[in-house]
Amino acid sequence: MATDVITLITSDHRTVEKLFERLKKGQGDQAATVAELHALLIAHARAEEDRVYPGIDAHHSVEEHKEAEILLDALVRAKPGTPEFRKTLDELIKSVTHHVEEEESKILPALAKSVGEKKLKELGKAFKERRAEELKALSVPKQAAPPGSREGATRSELYEKAKEADIPGRSHMDKKELAQALRQAK
Ligand SMILES: [Fe+2]
Ligand SMILES: [Fe+2]
The missing domain is CATH 1.10.720 (Transcription Termination Factor Rho, Rna-binding Domain; Chain A, Domain 1)
Known part of the structure; x- marks a missing residue:
């Protein structure tokens, strides 16, 4: 049974929050966590933009993706443990948290209201496939x-x-x- 797109997107959001926590606490291999976060967020945003946002008014969300991407790139370049890293991480967390809140309180409920359950599952499948493609391209x-x-x-x-x-x-x-x-x- 296919999973609906809202469940998939929300689940990614929770994973991102866990990665943020790990980075904030300085747990584990920071560079590896940053690489994981980078790949996940980019693949997630791409899949949303290409498969979920079309058909809904999500121009503002795309702008927020761009902002997060710039911060992610800066975080990849920053050295873990430095003030620069911390500052960039804080900015990224703030930006993504705001975006996720908006998505979960406005965008996704509006989508759920406008299309049926069957369509939400179709979108889920499309989202999942696009996300997998992007993850593969990023991890080669x-x-x-x-x-x-x-x-x-x-x-x-x-x-x-x-x-x-x-x-x-x-x-x-x-x-x-x-x-x-x-x-x-x-
Ligand atoms: Fe999202
Ligand atoms: Fe998003």
């Missing part, structure tokens, strides 16, 4: 593409290169946009 290990083969590189390879080059907004770019941004950054 770094691979050195042979010189001049940029057009033939996969999105995840280009994404890794964009990360090294610190290209802003890279998580929202598709393969073509990433290749173009990398050429311009040269």
Whole structure:
């Protein structure tokens, strides 16, 4: 039996909160937790934008995703234990907590009201598939593409290169946009 999209999204939100707690308390491998948080939040936001937000007025939510993404990128760059890390983490938590509250109190109830149970399950399936795709693309290990083969590189390879080059907004770019941004950054 398929799970409805609201249950799936809410469950991700609770996972994100647990990761925030771990980071706030300085428990475990901080860099690994940041990497996990980064992948989960980006995949979650992408799946929402591509499969759930279309059809509902979620322009404001997309803006908030962008804000969170910028903070996430900064957190990945910051060294755990430094004041910079703490400051960025606090800002990210504040931004995401606000967004999650809005999603759970406005966006998701409005969605539940406007579509039936069957549609919520269909959306759940679509959300889950899109999220899995994105997670896979984000977790592929770094691979050195042979010189001049940029057009033939996969999105995840280009994404890794964009990360090294610190290209802003890279998580929202598709393969073509990433290749173009990398050429311009040269
Ligand atoms: Fe969400
Ligand atoms: Fe969201």
